[in-house]
Amino acid sequence: MPPIRVGFLGLSQSGWAPGAHLPYLQASPDYEIVAICNSSVESSKKAIKLYSLSDATKAYGDPEELANDPNIDLVVCSVRVDRHLKTISPALKAGKDVYVEWPLGKSLAEAKELLRLKNEGGVKNAVVGLQARQAPLIKKVKEIIESGKIGEVFSSTWVGQGSVGGEVTTEGYEYLTRRDVGGNLVTIHFGHAIDFVQSVLGYGFQAPPKTLLANRRKFQKILGSDGKVIDEKRPKTSDDTIFLHGTVSSGIPLSFSLRGGKPFPGIPGMDWTIHGEKGTIRITSPTPFVQIGYEGMKIEVQDGEGEKVEVAEIVGDEFDGFKHPARNVGRLYKGLKNREINCSFEDAVDRHALIEEIYRENGIQE
Structure with a gap:
């Protein structure tokens, strides 16, 4: 089977994504990074060069353009949580499979909205990174x-x-x-x-x-x-x-x-x-x-x-050969290849509901 073609939101020069996501995605024959979307096209081009990705890897600066790329099967979102709704919504509307870091949204309301978009877009595989x-x-x-x-x-x-x-x-x-x-x-x-x-x-x-x-x-x-x-x-x-x-x-x-x-x-x-x-x-x-x-x-x-x-x-x-941050993320990717959903959007909304209830009990508005 051909590899799953990945469009990556937030593969920057530092942070979580390079150490946790990139090792398995580059090592596995089941995945191929075909596009990067950072805050600008220039930033995406720098990431492509820095991580020695294929010259054919597309560089985007707009999540809408990434979502509309017909050659992408899976969109991975590893940006700050308050940017999840804006960056991943286009992919959900386009019906792309998605992998989003936890928390799903910055609040229960945003998590519910992303779940709604996932369902309306007919997304078949949507996973949230509660990889422990x-x-x-x-x-x-x-x-x-x-x-x-x-x-x-x-x-x-x-x-x-x-x-x-x-x-x-x-x-x-x-x-x-x-x-x-x-x-x-x-x-x-x-x-x-x-x-x-x-x-x-x-x-x-x-x-x-x-x-x-x-x-x-x-x-x-x-x-x-x-x-x-x-x-x-x-x-x-x-x-x-x-x-x-x-x-x-x-x-x-x-x-x-x-x-x-x-x-x-x-x-x-x-x-x-x-x-x-x-x-x-x-x-x-x-x-x-x-x-x-x-x-x-x-x-x-x-x-x-x-x-x-x-x-x-x-x-x-087999994941013990990777550094620690990449191990559980790699296990999640392996499961996703077999259509195993580690944590669904529905699960994530339930986790968000617990946190909102804790805030409410303590007199705090999200």
């Missing part, structure tokens, strides 16, 4: 539970530190400090984490969970690309403290806590326990970003309430 579901670590945790090794799951506790929202941030990620942009610790970091937690324990809640959001650090120091301070005290409006307590649809009580900033020295960036009648699973990681993946992620299983603890083997696959 594909992680071998998550699959292994599910396998342990399904094997009955810890028996019935009684409860789960998740604690993480999100790195962003701390004392210092860089100019390139300054937008994370502004709630109005739609990409922040709540929507991105909490959104990814609560999704992979629920992919293990069960989606939905028996009743709306009790939540608390707070913006405790009102200012941040901003560093330029050279590491020098460009602003000692930039106002911050996005939340840096997130607590959630509730019972998921499967009946498992869940306690979830995420804060901004770096973890205390010697403490894991993520410490997640799943307690069962016959034992407990403990999942630890240097960061909570399972969707990216890092060295040092570990699964341990306690036998009953005793001292015996085993380290569970996380079996690798």
